[in-house]
Amino acid sequence: MIIDFHAHPGYSENLNALRAEFRPALRAAKHHGVDWICLSSLADWKESPAPAQVRKGNDAVLALAADHPEEVIGFCYVNPRQTDEALAEIERCVVQRRMAGIKLWQACAANDARVEAIAKRAAELKVPILQHAWYKTGGNGANESTPANVAALAAKHPETIIVMAHLTGAGERGLADVAPYPNVSVDISGGEPEAGMVELAVRRLGARRVLFGTDSPIRSYGATVGKVMGARLTVRQRNLILGENARRLLAGRLGA
Ligand SMILES: [Zn+2]
Numbered sequence: 001m002i003i004d005f006h007a008h009p010g011y012s013e014n015l016n017a018l019r020a021e022f023r024p025a026l027r028a029a030k031h032h033g034v035d036w037i038c039l040s041s042l043a044d045w046k047e048s049p050a051p052a053q054v055r056k057g058n059d060a061v062l063a064l065a066a067d068h069p070e071e072v073i074g075f076c077y078v079n080p081r082q083t084d085e086a087l088a089e090i091e092r093c094v095v096q097r098r099m100a101g102i103k104l105w106q107a108c109a110a111n112d113a114r115v116e117a118i119a120k121r122a123a124e125l126k127v128p129i130l131q132h133a134w135y136k137t138g139g140n141g142a143n144e145s146t147p148a149n150v151a152a153l154a155a156k157h158p159e160t161i162i163v164m165a166h167l168t169g170a171g172e173r174g175l176a177d178v179a180p181y182p183n184v185s186v187d188i189s190g191g192e193p194e195a196g197m198v199e200l201a202v203r204r205l206g207a208r209r210v211l212f213g214t215d216s217p218i219r220s221y222g223a224t225v226g227k228v229m230g231a232r233l234t235v236r237q238r239n240l241i242l243g244e245n246a247r248r249l250l251a252g253r254l255g256a
Contacts, residue, residue, distance in 0.1 A: 001243035002225075003036045003250075004029060006130060006165055006187045006213030013044055015060050022064055025216050026071060032221040035243070036254060038213075039064060040075035040103035040130065047143065048107040051085040054078060058093050065099075073254060075101035075130060080114040090121055100253035101163075105132045110145040111152040123159040128249045131162055134169035134190065147174030154181035161249055163211060166190030167201050175204040185245065187213030188227050198231035198241070207237035211245050 010021030041057030168191030
């Protein structure tokens with residue numbers, strides 16, 4: 001089984017345009033043997049979207065999951081700057097509509113106090129948080145998480161399951177930051193394939209803490225599946241990374 005733990009529906013703001021945009025991505029996923037796509041909105045790709053934009057983005061993901069119930073699983077995007085609205089949105093999307101994870105992008109860094117209530121709720125609901133993180137050569141955005149910020153969140157909330165996005169953005173330094181925290185895994189998205197990077201993540205974290213994720217439509221299915229298929233891994237390690245780890249973290253919510 002192959003599960004793409006990290007994908008977005010597209011760039012369109014209108015639902016029907018988004019549906020049209022998502023269709024070829026889904027076709028590409030199927031063509032590369034991907035069984036499930038974990039889809040999250042980024043609410044019109046704004047750093048700190050208003051609550052209505054957040055709900056609209058999540059509604060689009062719910063619609064796409066309803067369109068493709070055997071292929072798409074929704075993650076709930078929230079903006080931690082609006083803590084009450086974020087918790088209400090988790091209630092609406094995760095508790096009532098069975099979304100399977102929570103997506104955090106760059107409204108707040110992972111170590112921001114406003115993320116704490118969300119981390120606690122995720123632990124109670126036993127759903128993973130997919131947290132954007134990067135070490136950018138030119139410097140991160142003002143509220144953009146580094147892997148060290150993710151490590152700080154993980155240390156404070158050992159019961160919260162965190163998947164740090166973007167192995168290629170974290171690099172060796174980012175892997176060292178999160179390695180001590182077994183509640184943190186990493187997805188392999190971010191950047192073009194780099195020889196040895198997936199193997200390095202397996203050495204530093206173990207194969208059970210590395211997950212396949214494309215960040216589609218930013219990266220293609222071919223390039224990202226190639227990151228795993230081109231890595232020197234055992235069959236067991238490859239199966240864990242491609243799908244078994246994600247299936248474990250998503251517990252009973254696949255196909256629910
Ligand atoms: Zn992403």
